[in-house]
Amino acid sequence: MLKKLTLWNWISILSFIGILLATYLFYSYLTQPVFRPCYVNAKVNCDAVISGPVSLTLGIPTALYGLIGYLVIFIASLFKKAKIVIGVATFGLLFCLYILFREIFQLKVYCPVCIACLVVMISVFFLSLKVMKMK
Numbered sequence: 001m002l003k004k005l006t007l008w009n010w011i012s013i014l015s016f017i018g019i020l021l022a023t024y025l026f027y028s029y030l031t032q033p034v035f036r037p038c039y040v041n042a043k044v045n046c047d048a049v050i051s052g053p054v055s056l057t058l059g060i061p062t063a064l065y066g067l068i069g070y071l072v073i074f075i076a077s078l079f080k081k082a083k084i085v086i087g088v089a090t091f092g093l094l095f096c097l098y099i100l101f102r103e104i105f106q107l108k109v110y111c112p113v114c115i116a117c118l119v120v121m122i123s124v125f126f127l128s129l130k131v132m133k134m135k
Contacts, residue, residue, distance in 0.1 A: 007131050011077040011085060011124055018070035018120045021113050025049055025063035038113055046111045054102050065095060066117055073124060082131050089125040096121050 002010075028036065028050045038046035048054045049062055057065060069092045076084035096118040103109050 002130070004131060004134050007127050007134075008077055008080055011127050011131070012074060014120050014124050014127070015070050015074040015077055018117060018124070019067065019074060021117050021120065022063050022066035022070055025113055025117075026061060026067050029055055029061050029063050038111070040112070043108065044110045044112060046113050048103055048107050048109045049099070049111050049114055052109075053107065054099060062099065066092070069095075070120075082128060082135065085124070086128040086132055089121060089128050092121045093118075093125045 024038075025046065028038070028046065032051060036046065036050070038050075054062055056062060069088050072088045073085050073092070076088070096114070099114055100118055103111055103114065
């Protein structure tokens with residue numbers, strides 16, 4: 001069984017990875033670079049989140065939601081604030097699933113960075129559930 005401190009360390013590491021992924025998407029949204037390493041082909045790319053219909057949610061860049069969420073999780077994990085982590089991770093997971101739904105079923109596009117963000121958020125969510133159980 002994983003120790004509680006180890007779980008917190010994993011939450012911190014994963015949220016830092018999430019910060020890096022969201023920073024990439026937010027930077028790409030702001031700069032609209034010509035070279036996009038995320039672009040594989042017309043079906044697999046990050047264009048929907050960088051410049052397409054999913055780039056804004058309620059008038060705010062979608063990637064900024066992720067960046068702020070991962071920053072809050074990271075800081076809360078350093079201070080071992082389980083309720084904050086689980087709350088933000090729950091919202092983040094639902095938000096990631098909403099974005100994934102729009103990408104796959106409405107736009108027919110797969111964003112590799114968004115999928116990586118979803119995997120990170122699922123991991124943080126379940127690790128935070130485990131931390132809450134250990135209280």
